[in-house]
Each structure stands twice: as structure tokens, then as C-alpha cells.
Amino acid sequence: MSRVPVLEIFGPTIQGEGAAIGMKTMFVRTAGCDYSCSWCDSAFTWDGSAKDQIRMLTPQEIVLELDSLAANNYSMVTISGGNPALISEPMEKLIDLLRDRQVNIAVETQGTRWQNWFNKVNILTISPKPPSSGMDTDWGKLEHILAHSKDPLISLKVVVFNDEDFLYAKQVHQKYPKIPFYVQVGNEDVTEEGDISGRLLKGLEWLFQKVIDDPEMNEVRVLPQLHALIWHNKRGK
Ligand SMILES: C[S@@+](CC[C@H](N)C(=O)[O-])C[C@H]1O[C@@H](n2cnc3c(N)ncnc32)[C@H](O)[C@@H]1O
Ligand SMILES: Nc1nc2[nH]cc(C(=O)O)c2c(=O)[nH]1
Ligand code: SF4
Ligand SMILES: [Mg+2]
Numbered sequence: 001m002s003r004v005p006v007l008e009i010f011g012p013t014i015q016g017e018g019a020a021i022g023m024k025t026m027f028v029r030t031a032g033c034d035y036s037c038s039w040c041d042s043a044f045t046w047d048g049s050a051k052d053q054i055r056m057l058t059p060q061e062i063v064l065e066l067d068s069l070a071a072n073n074y075s076m077v078t079i080s081g082g083n084p085a086l087i088s089e090p091m092e093k094l095i096d097l098l099r100d101r102q103v104n105i106a107v108e109t110q111g112t113r114w115q116n117w118f119n120k121v122n123i124l125t126i127s128p129k130p131p132s133s134g135m136d137t138d139w140g141k142l143e144h145i146l147a148h149s150k151d152p153l154i155s156l157k158v159v160v161f162n163d164e165d166f167l168y169a170k171q172v173h174q175k176y177p178k179i180p181f182y183v184q185v186g187n188e189d190v191t192e193e194g195d196i197s198g199r200l201l202k203g204l205e206w207l208f209q210k211v212i213d214d215p216e217m218n219e220v221r222v223l224p225q226l227h228a229l230i231w232h233n234k235r236g237k
């Protein structure tokens with residue numbers, strides 16, 4: 001039976017980002033990524049530092065673990081990573097199992113790989129990476145993914161750290177003006193211990209002003225990572 005490389009399963013917590021911000025959700029975080037963003041807040045999924053924590057789980061085992069953590073106390077599961085779009089058949093099976101149980105499914109991915117199961121999820125967040133990440137956008141791949149996503153619940157979310165990233169976010173929004181668009185404050189130090197909310201709120205104020213001042217950004221939403229304001233750089237939140 002094929003298995004999913006899982007780095008962590010946690011929750012219930014509150015979705016801190018994007019279109020479903022504020023909703024109670026469980027998380028399944030897969031291991032492995034085809035990117036290596038300079039500021040990745042989940043680098044342990046791909047940099048080898050947590051490789052002994054990777055478990056190869058069947059879809060049924062994942063559902064059992066979700067229930068043992070929170071039976072009857074969740075109705076949404078967010079699948080993130082790493083890049084969950086690297087996984088084909090066992091991920092589709094997990095999604096089918098969750099759908100059978102009337103669980104809403106959200107997925108976080110960066111828009112580098114298409115999977116047919118994208119059209120089975122309820123909330124699909126595509127997060128192309130700006131220049132500060134050090135990654136190059138494959139615009140053809142992104143186009144393919146957005147053209148094949150039938151679900152109207154797709155949204156785009158770009159993390160912004162600086163002016164150049166903001167220009168990139170504008171470029172993505174202008175290419176796809178009909179797709180709900182989110183800009184998210186970048187967390188510049190994902191290793192800092194203790195309370196980082198003051199630093200993040202300063203970043204949010206800067207990003208608010210960028211959007212306020214820009215007549216081409218009248219229809220975007222500006223958000224912090226809400227969970228990082230509350231729980232800072234803690235893992236599993
Ligand atoms: C860890 S990624 C995993 C999913 C997928 N690989 C992706 O990047 O969309 C989940 C979300 O966290 C965002 N993220 C990662 N590091 C961040 C940081 N330092 N500050 C703000 N957002 C960050 C990503 O852009 C993405 O939207
Ligand atoms: N609370 C909470 N919300 C999130 N939204 C997206 C996350 C992610 O790492 O993909 C995330 C996360 O790690 N925690
Ligand atoms: S694409 Fe996502 S998981 Fe991969 S390195 Fe970038 S932020 Fe991290
Ligand atoms: Mg996160």
C-alpha cells in the first residue's frame with residue numbers, strides 16, 4: 001500500500017493564513033519540497049534537520065491519528081508541507097477518505113506541480129514565491145495549474161518582505177485579476193525565540209501602507225500570519 005511521508009500531524013489549531021484564516025483546523029504536514037526558500041518557516045520538512053521524524057503513513061493511519069488527536073473536534077484538515085503536491089496516489093486516497101467523512105480539505109502549495117486531486121479539495125491556496133525567496137517562478141507551470149483548477153475556492157497568496165516582493169505580488173495579481181488575492185507579511189526571523197508579535201505587526205503596518213498607497217491593489221486582502229502573532233515561532237501550532 002502506498003504511503004505519505006508525514007512530518008507532523010497536529011491540531012486542532014486555528015488557520016492563521018489566507019482565505020480560511022480564523023477557522024479551526026487540523027494540519028497534516030508532508031515531508032519534502034521542490035523549493036528551498038531562503039526564509040522558509042518549515043525548512044525542517046526538506047533540509048534534513050528532522051529526517052528522523054518523517055513517518056511513512058497510509059492514508060488510513062493518518063485519519064486514525066487525526067481522530068486520536070481530536071475525535072469529533074474538527075471538520076477541516078489543512079494539508080501543507082513541504083509541498084504536498086509532490087504526492088499523487090496516496091494523497092488522493094487521503095482526500096477521498098476525508099471527503100467520505102464530510103471533512104473540509106484545505107491545501108497549501110506553491111504552484112510548481114499540478115495534481116488531479118486539486119479539484120477535490122475545498123480550499124486551494126497557491127503561493128508563488130517572490131524574489132526574496134531566491135526561487136524562480138515557472139510562469140508556465142503556474143498558468144497550467146490555475147487553468148486546470150475548476151474549484152472557485154482557489155486563491156493566490158504572496159508573502160512580501162520588501163518593495164521588490166511587492167512588485168512581484170502586483171505582477172501575479174495583474175496576471176490573474178479574477179482570482180482572490182492575498183498578500184501576507186513575511187516573518188524575517190523564523191528562529192527567534194519568544195514574542196515576535198511586535199516585529200510582525202510592524203511588518204503588517206508597512207504592508208498595509210503599501211496597499212493603501214497603490215491604486216492597482218484595490219482588491220487584495222492584507223494579512224499577517226495570525227498564528228505567529230499568538231504562538232510566535234512555535235512548531236505544531
Ligand atoms: C511552509 S509553506 C508550505 C506549503 C507550500 N510549500 C508553500 O510554500 O505554499 C506554507 C505557507 O507559509 C508561507 N511561509 C513560509 N515561510 C514564511 C515566512 N518566513 N513568513 C511568512 N510566510 C511564510 C509560505 O509562503 C506558504 O504560503
Ligand atoms: N496555524 C497555522 N496556520 C497555518 N496556515 C498555513 C500554515 C502552513 O504552514 O502551511 C500554517 C501553520 O503552520 N499553522
Ligand atoms: S515552497 Fe513552501 S515549504 Fe517549500 S521551501 Fe518554500 S515556503 Fe518552504
Ligand atoms: Mg506554517
